[in-house]
Amino acid sequence: MKYIKGFFAIVALVMLSAFATVGNGYKIGDIATDFELESVDGNMVSLSDFKDAKGFIVIFTCNSCPYSVAYEDRILALNKKYAIQGYPVIAIMPNNPEVQPRDNMAAMIQRAKSKGFTFPYLIDEAQKISPQYGASKTPEVYVLQKTSKGNEVKYIGAIDDNYQDEGAVTSKYVENAVEALLSGQPIKETQTRAIGCSIKL
Amino acid sequence: MDFYFYGMRLFCLLLLILTASCKDESARNGTMDDIDHNEDYSAVSLDVYDFEGLKPFLKTNTDKIYVVNFWATWCAPCIKELPYFEALNSAYSDKNVEFLLVSLDFPKKYDSHVKPFIKKNNLKSKVVALNDNDSHTWIPAIDPDWSGAIPATLIFNKDKRQFYERTFTYEELEAEVKKFLN
Secondary structure, eight states, X not given: OHHHHHHHHHHHHHHHHHHHHTTSSOOTTOEEOOOOEEETTSOEEOGGGOTTOSEEEXXXXXXXXXXXXXXXXXXXXXXXXXXXXXXXXXXXXXXXXXXXXXXXXXXXXXXXXXXXXXXXXXXXXXXXHHHHXXXXXXXXXXXXXXXXXXXXXXXXXXXXXXXXXXXXXXXXHHHHHHHHHHTTOOOSOOBOOOOEEEOOO | OHHHHHHHHHHHXXXXXXXXXXXXXXXXXXXXXXXXXXXXXXTSOOEEEOHHHHGGGGOOSSSOEEEEEEEOTXXXXXXXXXXXXXXXXXXXXXXXXXXXXXXXXXXXXXXXXXXXXXXXXXXXXXXXXXXXXXXXXXXXXXXXXXXXXXXXXXXXXXXXXXXXXXXXXXXXHHHHHHHHHO
């Protein structure tokens, strides 16, 4: 009897871990889906709108997460530096505003205005995009490169290695990834991990 | 019969995973708004560790069971489940189970938020803070499957360990701890 119990515990564990890894979004090299999401300026935005882009810095972020807020200035800097080089920032707010009212569209518009967001700040209203990408928290970055097959996932993870102190950052993961793509070099660190706020679906 | 039972349990488990992400993070500071800032919280002790310093808390050679919860005062689903950890701590005080609450709050919040929270809620579990920017190293070291989202919980004894990137109710947490008691 104990064996049967153990067996099912193992089955449950395996399924659990399969769910957490395999069934949970993109891996490096996968082709990322496009989307059509409403931005804070009222326009619908898709990756396919950016005809001249070489790729994208897709960032799942929100108003309410302290980690996201800590990175706002660095997200602005990324867009300033890389939009003109063909890698614009596309920010997607993945939370359910009914669960987290501080992330509703009105609050997003206000935040984008007060911080002077220069990039599209989109709401994933149907909450279908973050699960497809496999984003579990904010902030979380997907660097995509336009290829003949579509937008290929090249980097997944954190913006850099110090959320607290920009001055103490030693590895600018996203910058390094985009620089590598721009110069045709392999990306050294394609996946990194950081603490973040769980996405509220 | 048992097959059916465990099959159902598995199904429920999967259902639970599917619905577990429905978390409520209502306010950044949760219940912290009514903290009296004139009160002196400096007497509240809060040991701060980097990951090297925390490591000894994450393994054991004794017969004790350890429940380690990663949380922060700004994380509403964390705050919501903390009372269950506290309640289980007192209910299992004679069962050789030890609880540790690891705060991931920003260091500048230790005095303004974490210590007041400990005092106001009269937390009985040991609370420490982890301040280590190299999360890219220590998150997978704690568990390879941890995405970095909180709340997250680690339960272990000297023989086995289990990691949970999810929230708990009292009953769910008790059920997990019981698996280690047998």
